[in-house]
Amino acid sequence: MSSTNDAPVLYAPREPIFPRRVSGRFRTLKWWIMGITLGIYYLTPWLRWDRGPEMPDQAVLVDLADRRFFFFWIEIWPHEFYFVAGLLIMSGLGLFLFTAALGRVWCGYTCPQTVWTDLYILVERWIEGDRNARVKLWNAPWSVRKARLRITKWIVWLLIGLLTGGAWVFYFTDAPTLAADLWRFEAHPVAYTTIGILTATTFIFGGFMREQVCIYMCPWPRIQGAMMDEDTITVAYREWRGEPRGKGNVRRRSMEEAMKAEAAAQAAGPGQQARYPVIPMPGQERTREPVTTGPGDCIDCMACVNVCPMGIDIREGQQLACITCALCIDACDDVMEKIGKPRGLIDYMALKDEAAERAGAEPTPVWKHVLRFRTILYTALWSLVGVGLVFALFIRPEVEMTVAPIRNPTFVIMSDGAIRNAYDVRLLNKQHEARTFELSLESAADLSLSIDNGSNLTVEVPADEILERRVYVTAPAGSEAASADRTELRLWVEDTGNANRAGVDTIFNGATQ
Amino acid sequence: MSDKPEETKDDVGTTGHSWDGIEEYNNPLPRWWLWTFYATIVWGVIYTIAFPAWPLISSATPGLLGFSTRADVAADIAAAAEANSELETTLAAADLTTVEPGDPLHSFATNKGAAIFRTYCSQCHGSGAAGVQAAGYPNLLDDAWLWGGTVDDIAWTVRHGIRNDDPDTRWSEMPAYGMIFSEDEIDAVVQYVLSISNQQHSAPLAAEGEPLFLDNCAACHGDAGEGDIYVGAPNLTDAIWLYGGDVETLTETVTNSRFGVMPPWEPRLSDAEINAVSLYVHGLGGGE
Numbered sequence: 086m087s088s089t090n091d092a093p094v095l096y097a098p099r100e101p102i103f104p105r106r107v108s109g110r111f112r113t114l115k116w117w118i119m120g121i122t123l124g125i126y127y128l129t130p131w132l133r134w135d136r137g138p139e140m141p142d143q144a145v146l147v148d149l150a151d152r153r154f155f156f157f158w159i160e161i162w163p164h165e166f167y168f169v170a171g172l173l174i175m176s177g178l179g180l181f182l183f184t185a186a187l188g189r190v191w192c193g194y195t196c197p198q199t200v201w202t203d204l205y206i207l208v209e210r211w212i213e214g215d216r217n218a219r220v221k222l223w224n225a226p227w228s229v230r231k232a233r234l235r236i237t238k239w240i241v242w243l244l245i246g247l248l249t250g251g252a253w254v255f256y257f258t259d260a261p262t263l264a265a266d267l268w269r270f271e272a273h274p275v276a277y278t279t280i281g282i283l284t285a286t287t288f289i290f291g292g293f294m295r296e297q298v299c300i301y302m303c304p305w306p307r308i309q310g311a312m313m314d315e316d317t318i319t320v321a322y323r324e325w326r327g328e329p330r331g332k333g334n335v336r337r338r339s340m341e342e343a344m345k346a347e348a349a350a351q352a353a354g355p356g357q358q359a360r361y362p363v364i365p366m367p368g369q370e371r372t373r374e375p376v377t378t379g380p381g382d383c384i385d386c387m388a389c390v391n392v393c394p395m396g397i398d399i400r401e402g403q404q405l406a407c408i409t410c411a412l413c414i415d416a417c418d419d420v421m422e423k424i425g426k427p428r429g430l431i432d433y434m435a436l437k438d439e440a441a442e443r444a445g446a447e448p449t450p451v452w453k454h455v456l457r458f459r460t461i462l463y464t465a466l467w468s469l470v471g472v473g474l475v476f477a478l479f480i481r482p483e484v485e486m487t488v489a490p491i492r493n494p495t496f497v498i499m500s501d502g503a504i505r506n507a508y509d510v511r512l513l514n515k516q517h518e519a520r521t522f523e524l525s526l527e528s529a530a531d532l533s534l535s536i537d538n539g540s541n542l543t544v545e546v547p548a549d550e551i552l553e554r555r556v557y558v559t560a561p562a563g564s565e566a567a568s569a570d571r572t573e574l575r576l577w578v579e580d581t582g583n584a585n586r587a588g589v590d591t592i593f594n595g596a597t598q
Numbered sequence: 599m600s601d602k603p604e605e606t607k608d609d610v611g612t613t614g615h616s617w618d619g620i621e622e623y624n625n626p627l628p629r630w631w632l633w634t635f636y637a638t639i640v641w642g643v644i645y646t647i648a649f650p651a652w653p654l655i656s657s658a659t660p661g662l663l664g665f666s667t668r669a670d671v672a673a674d675i676a677a678a679a680e681a682n683s684e685l686e687t688t689l690a691a692a693d694l695t696t697v698e699p700g701d702p703l704h705s706f707a708t709n710k711g712a713a714i715f716r717t718y719c720s721q722c723h724g725s726g727a728a729g730v731q732a733a734g735y736p737n738l739l740d741d742a743w744l745w746g747g748t749v750d751d752i753a754w755t756v757r758h759g760i761r762n763d764d765p766d767t768r769w770s771e772m773p774a775y776g777m778i779f780s781e782d783e784i785d786a787v788v789q790y791v792l793s794i795s796n797q798q799h800s801a802p803l804a805a806e807g808e809p810l811f812l813d814n815c816a817a818c819h820g821d822a823g824e825g826d827i828y829v830g831a832p833n834l835t836d837a838i839w840l841y842g843g844d845v846e847t848l849t850e851t852v853t854n855s856r857f858g859v860m861p862p863w864e865p866r867l868s869d870a871e872i873n874a875v876s877l878y879v880h881g882l883g884g885g886e
Contacts, residue, residue: 493726497883500742500836507739507883537699538883557883562837 099297101223102396104206105216105388109415118194119203127248130255134158137517140549141259149257159478162515171474175467180305182463184312186455188319192305193410198298201249201291202394205242212238216391242292243284250283296395300406307405315436316454320409322400322431325443327383330400342380382426389413389431399431409433483585484522485513486578491555495594502562504596511553512578514546521545521581524556528574530566532593533559543581558593569595682706690869694749694877704877711878714871718863719879727882734841734858739883742838746827747886753876759862760830767862770830772818776853779810787811788848794823794835795843 132144134157141148146155154161154169161168183190192199213219213234225231254276255263266272267280290298299306313319383400390398392413395406399413411433418428435454442448491507499505514520523543526534536542536556546552558574560566572593579586612621627635646652649661660666679686685706697704716725722735729737736744745755745768758766775784790807792799812821818831825833832840841847841856863872879885 491726493724494728494739497728497737497739498837499740500833500838502837505740505883537881538885555881555883 096301099294100396102296102394103216103219103223103391104394104412105391105416106210107388107392107412107416107419109412109418111411111415115194115203115410115412119200122195122200123204127252130252130260140517143259145256146259147257160515162513165481168474168477171470171477175470175474178463178467178470181312182460182467184309185314185317185463186460187409188313188317189306189309189407189409192299192408196408198290198303199394199408199410201245201287202295204245205291205295206394208241208245209238212241239288239292242288246284246287246291247280249287250280253283254279296406299395299408314459316457316459318433318435318451318454319403320399320407320411320414320431321403321434321436321439322383322389323429323434323442324400324402324439327381327400327430330381330383330385382421382424382430384420384424386420388416388420392416403436482587483515483583484578484580484587485515486576486587486589487511488576488589488591490591490594496596498596499559502567503559504562504567505557505559506593508556508558508576508591509553510556510576510578511551512544512546513551514548516548518548519545523579523581525577525579526558526574527577527588528566528572528593530569530572530574530593531561531564532566532572532574533561534576535559560593560595566593567595568597570597571595686870689873692873694753694873694880697877699881707874707877708881710871711874711876714867714875715878718867719875722860727879731839731842734856736840737838738879740838741884741886742833742836743827743884743886744825744830744832744840747880747884749876749880749885751827752879752885753872755860756867756872756876756879757862757864760860761857762859762862764862764864768830770818771857772851772855774853774855775814778814779852783807783810784849784852787815787852788845791823791834791848792843792845795837796835797843 129145130143133142134144134155135142136155141155143155144157146153148155152163180191209219213222222231222234251267258276263272263276267276294302389400390396390413392415393399394410394412395408397404397406399407414431414433417431421428421430433451435449437454438449487510489509489511491509495506497505497507510524512522514522521543522545524534524536525542526532534542534556536544536554538557544552544554556576560572566572572595573590574593575588575590577586577588610624613624615622626632646659647661648663649665650658651661652659685703688703689707689710692703697707699705715723715727719727722733723729723738724735727738729735731737741747743751745751745760754766755768758764758768760768761770775787779787786803786807787810788807789799789803790805790811793801793804811819811823815823818829819825819834820831823834825831837843839847840858841851863875867875
């Protein structure tokens with residue numbers, strides 16, 4: 086058998102999984118989330134937003150060519166990329182928060198891999214039938230019918246993939262224009278290549294690799310271990326209630342034994358009380374039926390296994406492959422109702438509950454698990470970054486200027502002995518109309534300012550552009566600044582239209598040798 | 599650990615090779631890897647036929663597709679020149695005094711001029727155009743010009759250079775007074791020049807030098823030493839010195855004279871290029 090040379094097997098080839106159709110509250114929730122997320126993804130690029138002439142009228146646009154990012158009324162320039170970094174940090178913290186509180190909800194409900202796989206399974210079920218039909222088809226030898234069904238399914242999958250890749254490229258340029266170009270085969274090759282790659286990955290990941298992506302390719306499941314603790318809500322099987330499981334004769338026999346045991350237990354004193362679902366189910370009466378020792382509620386119908394898109398048996402306990410999509414809860418609740426048992430044999434619950442309930446305690450309300458130091462800390466950090474970003478958004482200067490002192494050479498001696506420094510000044514006009522800026526200089530020393538040697542200190546910057554001008558600061562001959570090593574000064578730029586202004590500190594180099 | 603590797607369920611056996619008791623498992627390459635390897639060989643053969651690949655003595659096999667990065671670059675350059683040809687023509691014939699900042703022609707010219715300056719002018723004048731005083735290469739950033747600082751003056755200087763074989767070159771020559779004056783006289787003239795440029799000097803010596811200056815130097819440098827751009831005589835009263843304004847350098851200048859040379863660029867640069875570099879230099883901050 087095993088020996089010291091045996092390495093643990095880290096990879097298992099894919100076993101085909103044929104998830105059965107299931108209906109229930111979590112399935113309904115998943116349909117809603119799928120509809121909303123896919124709707125956002127496919128439709129956002131088509132939202133219009135009037136930005137005036139010569140600008141793309143697109144509400145959400147990543148304009149890589151001009152290095153601008155448009156999000157409704159917000160326009161981000163490349164030097165404001167910290168907004169994007171902040172949003173990424175918020176996404177990360179948000180993921181931490183949700184994972185710490187509710188386990189892999191991201192994986193189970195909103196992860197693109199889950200959403201598109203779900204959509205692909207929907208198509209598969211629609212074309213090839215539900216679980217039993219699909220298993221039969223899988224095992225059947227190739228025939229015209231099998232080929233027809235397979236090809237139909239793949240074509241629909243490819244169409245979905247094409248739409249997926251197609252939607253992606255619309256975020257990067259004006260959507261209607263690109264759509265027309267794509268149709269006439271006049272779009273940029275990059276657009277076609279991107280669509281091709283995304284179509285292929287969607288088709289392969291959603292159609293053929295499915296849960297293998299989650300188990301072997303995605304790093305997130307490995308990180309979640311550090312995010313979760315015994316208070317995290319995950320999908321679990323109430324083993325103390327379900328076991329021993331059995332069906333038919335086995336079950337009947339154990340039932341008889343149980344009745345005997347129950348009689349014995351009643352004689353012995355108060356026993357195990359019934360447990361009710363942690364998450365209350367509105368509109369459904371709770372049937373209080375005391376379950377005592379004896380055969381468990383699980384009738385081993387395999388409903389939970391058959392509906393699982395990851396192909397796992399939740400009754401074996403928490404495992405890496407579980408994405409907490411809760412379809413097994415729906416399936417099991419359905420069965421529990423049919424056999425007249427309380428729902429919640431498989432349920433969203435915390436690891437802590439398992440031990441507590443086994444010992445006879447009442448289930449802890451969900452909010453007690455969710456509200457704890459860790460999640461509050463994540464929420465606080467998340468809000469902090471969020472508030473910071475919103476603050477930064479509102480204090481973004483209307484006027485922006487950068488000043489680069491010329492260092493080749495650091496100073497020039499003029500014929501009258503004055504010392505002059507040159508600076509490259511960049512003025513940003515982020516508005517969609519030309520603006521006039523006026524430059525001025527502030528310093529304790531005796532310094533004077535000029536632009537291109539002229540006396541005019543106003544500059545007109547065209548709409549949506551960065552203008553670079555060379556400005557000169559001069560210290561008169563013999564002045565303190567002319568011979569000092571360096572003199573502090575501040576350049577001011579003021580929008581003559583609305584008196585918004587910005588200042589940049591820089592230095593003046595004197596003639597020290 | 600046991601002496602011998604135990605049997606595992608995936609036992610593949612050994613190759614039979616043994617070195618110092620170390621045996622080698624017979625694990626073949628994964629099939630996908632092997633096929634990728636074969637595919638790269640096939641790809642490599644096709645590639646060397648299709649593209650330039652095998653080095654010959656002075657060239658390489660051209661490849662069936664006729665691909666050449668050199669030709670691609672040449673085509674890119676030709677396309678850029680084509681795109682700019684209209685601006686080039688306008689620039690070659692432009693009246694430089696009317697080309698103002700903000701004009702598309704001005705930004706085209708100054709960008710082009712900056713490239714030309716770095717290619718042809720920066721060796722002497724420095725990449726920042728600050729010149730090299732020790733070697734007498736003028737600083738182009740300040741406001742003092744030996745031959746005038748209007749954009750047309752600058753264009754003329756660029757086109758014809760200084761003191762060379764060009765018939766229209768800027769030409770001036772100062773006598774070497776070492777042959778004419780005694781050392782004392784030279785010292786006196788130097789002290790006088792120091793006095794008119796407001797530097798530390800010896801007043802009695804300067805007074806001695808004044809008549810010498812007026813008799814010998816004022817013809818070119820002017821009675822007050824203010825210079826003359828029409829003959830390229832430097833202004834001796836300002837703070838700017840082409841070679842340096844201290845006693846030692848001035849003595850050297852008076853004794854042996856100076857003879858800085860700049861080549862004419864007309865034979866090497868086109869009209870548009872000369873105009874571009876002139877506009878660029880004029881815009882460096884000293885242009886009049």
